[in-house]
Amino acid sequence: MPKVFRMHAQGITRWRILMTRKCTVCTHKDVAKIDKALLIEGASERSVAARYGLGYTAVHRHKASGHIADKVIAKKEAADRVAGAGLAEDLEWVIEQSKEIYEEERQRKNNRVAIDALQMIAKTGEIRAKIAGQIENSNKVVINIAGDDTKL
Numbered sequence: 001m002p003k004v005f006r007m008h009a010q011g012i013t014r015w016r017i018l019m020t021r022k023c024t025v026c027t028h029k030d031v032a033k034i035d036k037a038l039l040i041e042g043a044s045e046r047s048v049a050a051r052y053g054l055g056y057t058a059v060h061r062h063k064a065s066g067h068i069a070d071k072v073i074a075k076k077e078a079a080d081r082v083a084g085a086g087l088a089e090d091l092e093w094v095i096e097q098s099k100e101i102y103e104e105e106r107q108r109k110n111n112r113v114a115i116d117a118l119q120m121i122a123k124t125g126e127i128r129a130k131i132a133g134q135i136e137n138s139n140k141v142v143i144n145i146a147g148d149d150t151k152l
Helices: 031-039 045-052 055-062 067-107 111-131
Strands: 004-011 013-019 142-145 150-151
Touching: 004 055, 013 111, 031 045, 031 067, 045 055, 067 111
Parallel strands: none
Antiparallel strands: 004 013, 142 150
16 A cells, blocks of 8 residues: 655655555565474574575564464464364264164164264254354263252
8 A cells, every 4th residue: 555755845845655565575486485484493584584585674574564473374264264164064964964863763763773863963063062152161060969959
């Protein structure tokens, strides 16, 4: 985005528009290797600049401006979306298979297996709810003795 500056010299006001440059590290052909060297290997900015023929200040600005962090966050979010989509599909598959087993075993009057299938559906639904944040993971044990609820 262009930056606008007001310059005042010799009693005359002039406006000057400066176009900002793109980060030379971000546009470098080896940007992935540069980011890896800075982030994972912990190489110094000066050594990375020398290794890839860049100026020290360009590498410093690249790192200080958060360009590496932006890329890492974007990649992590994309990976999380893919992993989340895969997990959701897997859970949906388990539910569908369990429903089919339940229906087949109910028709066969095999109640034990039908109940197991229903328990699998309930457990999978619980997992989905926990992932969605609808259920809190807690380690409560409730013991009901003669109508008295005692929580441990």
